[in-house]
Amino acid sequence: MTGYQLAQVNVGHIVAPLESPELADFVANLPEINALADGSPGFVWRMVDEGGADNTMLRPDSADRLLLLNCSVWESLAALRAYVYQSAHLRVLSRRREWFVRHVEAHQALWWVPAGHRPTVPEATARLALLRELGPTQRAFTFREPFPAPSGEPAPTA
Amino acid sequence: MADAVEPQVGGEDEEFTTLGVLGDPVRRALYRFVAGRPGESGREAAAEAAGVSRSLAAFHLDKLVEAGLLEVSYRRLSGRSGPGAGRPAKLYRRAAGEHAVTVPPRSYGDAGRLLAEVVEQAGLDRELQCAAHAVGARAADSGAEADVLALLRERGYQPYADGEGAVRLHNCPFRALAEEFPALVCGMNLALVRGLLAGGGGAAAAPWSAEMDPAPGGCCVALHSKTNSD
Numbered sequence: 001m002t003g004y005q006l007a008q009v010n011v012g013h014i015v016a017p018l019e020s021p022e023l024a025d026f027v028a029n030l031p032e033i034n035a036l037a038d039g040s041p042g043f044v045w046r047m048v049d050e051g052g053a054d055n056t057m058l059r060p061d062s063a064d065r066l067l068l069l070n071c072s073v074w075e076s077l078a079a080l081r082a083y084v085y086q087s088a089h090l091r092v093l094s095r096r097r098e099w100f101v102r103h104v105e106a107h108q109a110l111w112w113v114p115a116g117h118r119p120t121v122p123e124a125t126a127r128l129a130l131l132r133e134l135g136p137t138q139r140a141f142t143f144r145e146p147f148p149a150p151s152g153e154p155a156p157t158a
Numbered sequence: 159m160a161d162a163v164e165p166q167v168g169g170e171d172e173e174f175t176t177l178g179v180l181g182d183p184v185r186r187a188l189y190r191f192v193a194g195r196p197g198e199s200g201r202e203a204a205a206e207a208a209g210v211s212r213s214l215a216a217f218h219l220d221k222l223v224e225a226g227l228l229e230v231s232y233r234r235l236s237g238r239s240g241p242g243a244g245r246p247a248k249l250y251r252r253a254a255g256e257h258a259v260t261v262p263p264r265s266y267g268d269a270g271r272l273l274a275e276v277v278e279q280a281g282l283d284r285e286l287q288c289a290a291h292a293v294g295a296r297a298a299d300s301g302a303e304a305d306v307l308a309l310l311r312e313r314g315y316q317p318y319a320d321g322e323g324a325v326r327l328h329n330c331p332f333r334a335l336a337e338e339f340p341a342l343v344c345g346m347n348l349a350l351v352r353g354l355l356a357g358g359g360g361a362a363a364a365p366w367s368a369e370m371d372p373a374p375g376g377c378c379v380a381l382h383s384k385t386n387s388d
Contacts, residue, residue: 085340091370094345102281
């Protein structure tokens with residue numbers, strides 16, 4: 001244990017409202033995919049809205065009704081990678097363009113948090129903004145250009 | 159720090175040396191047997207598959223290990239341990255690296271990576287899947303093989319029955335690209351396999367449906383029995 005865990009945020013523009021027929025398959029897949037995450041090795045926590053099941057009611061940008069945000073915490077990069085790319089989650093990932101508009105800017109950011117820390121929406125969107133502004137750094141990075149967890153004891157949460 | 163991408167091993171001379179080891183037909187037979195099946199293989203089974211003696215197989219298997227084409231581990235096959243359990247067996251499995259050399263030099267891998275990058279940026283997943291499905295269907299239409307397992311074998315997937323009613327694929331023919339662009343390339347791969355099943359008037363498909371069902375080390379797609387679904 002390094003005293004750090006890996007936080008992840010991703011945002012996506014759905015192609016149509018969540019209640020529309022275009023998104024029906026996505027919505028139908030959510031319970032299974034979320035249960036899979038919850039039961040995955042190395043899973044720590046994921047953000048849920050007041051509905052308590054997933055985060056689809058949350059709108060990080062009140063002016064944008066089609067922008068969804070996911071945020072979660074994992075024990076390690078390997079654990080998150082295994083869930084995202086090497087589990088049945090790949091089934092929905094490979095259909096992403098049926099449901100989500102392509103993003104020109106970075107849509108996912110990773111960063112290390114002190115173990116036990118739970119990111120907030122402003123914190124998560126700030127990390128995404130950092131990645132967009134600076135490219136991958138220790139403070140916000142990507143799967144393709146990851147950074148190792150900081151060494152030593154985590155500083156008090158800022 | 160692209161730690162997930164398979165190492166491209168060695169320079170051109172090193173690649174020639176490594177692949178030269180497979181010039182011997184006995185070694186080639188042993189390599190194909192061990193690398194083509196999941197898990198680990200003992201000398202006995204490999205010798206039998208190649209039609210050679212156990213000691214000759216042992217000699218050639220070790221040459222394949224020296225060349226970095228196979229990896230070795232030791233395990234007691236009986237499951238016993240302690241005194242009297244006998245010596246642990248030497249077991250062989252496919253090594254992780256990839257080896258390729260073309261003369262004259264060709265760079266299809268680089269071109270594939272560049273194309274994947276652009277297709278990913280442009281968000282053309284569905285167009286790619288559509289094209290992959292068509293390629294699979296065409297291959298099934300024109301191939302002499304009516305059986306989907308033979309079609310998959312021909313394309314390097316190394317299909318095997320997993321003992322639970324499904325067919326899994328021991329090899330991912332797109333490995334390095336799939337690790338770099340998983341959503342894009344695994345989606346393409348699934349569409350291609352589904353195309354193979356749909357082609358030939360669907361005759362190849364027989365009882366199978368292809369689903370995304372990743373297993374470590376192999377292909378992300380598995381074939382499940384349509385009649386015996388859970």
